[in-house]
Amino acid sequence: MDDQTELAPAVRSILSAARNRATEGRSGEVAVEPRDLRAAFDRAEADGRVPLIAEVKPTSPTTEGTREDDPVALAQGMVAGGAAALSVLTEPAHFGGSTDTLERVREAVDVPVLRKDFLVAESQLDAVESDVVLLIARFVGDDLPDLLTAARDRGFQVLVEVHDRDELEHALDAGATIIGVNNRDLAELVVDLGTFESVAPHVPDDVTLIAESGIGSPADVRRMRAAGADALLVGSAIMDGDVEANTRELVRAEADDESDTRDTTETPT
Numbered sequence: 001m002d003d004q005t006e007l008a009p010a011v012r013s014i015l016s017a018a019r020n021r022a023t024e025g026r027s028g029e030v031a032v033e034p035r036d037l038r039a040a041f042d043r044a045e046a047d048g049r050v051p052l053i054a055e056v057k058p059t060s061p062t063t064e065g066t067r068e069d070d071p072v073a074l075a076q077g078m079v080a081g082g083a084a085a086l087s088v089l090t091e092p093a094h095f096g097g098s099t100d101t102l103e104r105v106r107e108a109v110d111v112p113v114l115r116k117d118f119l120v121a122e123s124q125l126d127a128v129e130s131d132v133v134l135l136i137a138r139f140v141g142d143d144l145p146d147l148l149t150a151a152r153d154r155g156f157q158v159l160v161e162v163h164d165r166d167e168l169e170h171a172l173d174a175g176a177t178i179i180g181v182n183n184r185d186l187a188e189l190v191v192d193l194g195t196f197e198s199v200a201p202h203v204p205d206d207v208t209l210i211a212e213s214g215i216g217s218p219a220d221v222r223r224m225r226a227a228g229a230d231a232l233l234v235g236s237a238i239m240d241g242d243v244e245a246n247t248r249e250l251v252r253a254e255a256d257d258e259s260d261t262r263d264t265t266e267t268p269t
């Protein structure tokens, strides 16, 4: 585990809570038949949508208040708005998530669902089924190869999250094939889209690359895609208001941009 002193207090608290949940797994190992994440991205691309993972995030350390709406309704709105996949928080103490919410959401939609949590122990993998699980390179450290294998043995697809080149190399050495670059610095909790732009050039083409955090507008979507993102993970900007409309605006960022160009050229000055 990395030096805890560099982490924001909220993140240290999240990690401590995660360790206390390390035995949350069921009595036995789960066996998952996952919905294919890459295929979901390909379907989105084929019909002109930017591949986007929309996140059901009731609250967070950087969010004011808690969204009390039914998470299943929120999830269905995101899918109606064109989300290729969903991310569901299962961390209860700081994000208002739960494994029950993930089960209900996964039952209600037909797109892949990522379990967004701070997993630090193999036993946590058995708490709930999902199509994808998240492993944060900085938090799992040298355990990454074994946790990656343990997750894949259960049938999960694995999104390995990194924040810099060292963590990227660690993830690639461990055999990660789906990598997310989190624009949020877990030490200061500040967001910088330049993070993705600095790491993306060093990711092999055969790796599925996802830009995470801080994406708030169609321009941000286009910026991350121009920097090499195969897909994006967006929470706050979608959760803040009408989730269907917010999702649709972001997944159409490249279609509208083209139509904008057509509009300009078709309308003589």
Ligand SMILES: O=C(O)c1ccccc1NCC(=O)[C@H](O)[C@H](O)COP(=O)(O)O
Pocket: 010, 011, 055, 057, 060, 061, 062, 063, 182, 184, 186, 189, 212, 213, 214, 215, 233, 234, 235, 236, 237
């Ligand atoms: O979102 C937070 O405030 C947060 C604080 C501390 C650790 C992690 C945090 N977020 C987890 C995530 O990675 C985001 O929920 C996800 O990438 C979506 O980010 P955003 O679109 O900026 O809400």
